[in-house]
Amino acid sequence: MEDSGQSEDKRRRALEVTLEEERSISRARNTILLANIKELNDVYDTLREKLKELRYRDERIRSFEAELVRANKLSTLGELAGSIAHEIKNPLISIQGFAGRIRKTESGEKIERYARFIEKEADRLSQVLARLLAFSRMEEPRADLVDMNDIVDDTVLFMEHHLTRFKNVEIVVEKDPNLKPVRSDRIHIQQTVVNIVMNAAQAMPDGGKIRISTGQDNTHAFISIADTGIGIKEEDLGRIFEPFFTTKEKEEGTGLGLSLCKKLIEANHGKIEVESKVGEGATFKIMIPFHQA
Numbered sequence: 001m002e003d004s005g006q007s008e009d010k011r012r013r014a015l016e017v018t019l020e021e022e023r024s025i026s027r028a029r030n031t032i033l034l035a036n037i038k039e040l041n042d043v044y045d046t047l048r049e050k051l052k053e054l055r056y057r058d059e060r061i062r063s064f065e066a067e068l069v070r071a072n073k074l075s076t077l078g079e080l081a082g083s084i085a086h087e088i089k090n091p092l093i094s095i096q097g098f099a100g101r102i103r104k105t106e107s108g109e110k111i112e113r114y115a116r117f118i119e120k121e122a123d124r125l126s127q128v129l130a131r132l133l134a135f136s137r138m139e140e141p142r143a144d145l146v147d148m149n150d151i152v153d154d155t156v157l158f159m160e161h162h163l164t165r166f167k168n169v170e171i172v173v174e175k176d177p178n179l180k181p182v183r184s185d186r187i188h189i190q191q192t193v194v195n196i197v198m199n200a201a202q203a204m205p206d207g208g209k210i211r212i213s214t215g216q217d218n219t220h221a222f223i224s225i226a227d228t229g230i231g232i233k234e235e236d237l238g239r240i241f242e243p244f245f246t247t248k249e250k251e252e253g254t255g256l257g258l259s260l261c262k263k264l265i266e267a268n269h270g271k272i273e274v275e276s277k278v279g280e281g282a283t284f285k286i287m288i289p290f291h292q293a
Helices: 002-104 108-136 148-165 186-202 257-267
Strands: 144-146 169-174 182-184 208-216 220-227 271-276 282-289
Touching: 002 108, 144 148, 144 186, 148 169, 148 186, 148 208, 148 220, 182 186, 182 282, 186 208, 186 220, 186 257, 186 282, 257 271, 257 282
Parallel strands: 169 208
Antiparallel strands: 144 182, 208 220, 220 282, 271 282
16 A cells, blocks of 8 residues: 555656646746747837838938929929020021011012011921920820821821922831730820921931831830931930930921920830931831830
8 A cells, every 4th residue: 555655646746747847848938939929029110110211211212203303394494494595596686687677678579578587587486486385384195095007107198298398208117017006195106206207307318218117025016217317426316305406407496306205205104215327327216115104
């Protein structure tokens, strides 16, 4: 009986030791768990503060970007103001001079000739101001589903009469029959194509070929306009989209055409790429994305 009692005591003590060990392990686990929870809470609080800081920085960056856009617009308006003053000065002087001559002469023939000069200079002023207004107050673009091939067809039809005043200018059209449509403002793209085609014709005083083609890559549909004209100097390539920059004679253009084209296409989330070498012509590519941001 005594041996049996001792054996029972041993088992009880062993169970108590095991139980105490389990309790110790459980307490240790709880301590570790609480420490981990505290650490996770600390990490969460740190991440929350970092996220708050990042959001603040993002807002600041957006604010800086908006300020930069406003500053750029103000800078452009300043350039336009200086340029437009220069552009309208000569026509106004001419109009003033011819008006004075009309007042002093009694010759009907001279009066008619001076009146034609005044009309010509006034028309030049009107064009400058109209383009300036279009540049500074462009309407928001539409987002219609547009087939670039249709735009090319309509533009060529529209341009046939206008190009008759240029000597030996030939238009060749090559369209991608599988071209996917894009969402954009049809009028904006057509205005851009017309402007670039007219520039191409003016760049070929002895005649040449204008090749208008359509195509697509993984992200964009495009209209490419290539001419065989005089080309663009390398030092001018980076400036051709600046307001009032032009390589034409003063009476041939105001330099607002390409800058307006760039603004129109960028308003449709697109871009214009240009390649040129002097004596080898120029190629302008109007690219409109399939998916707009």
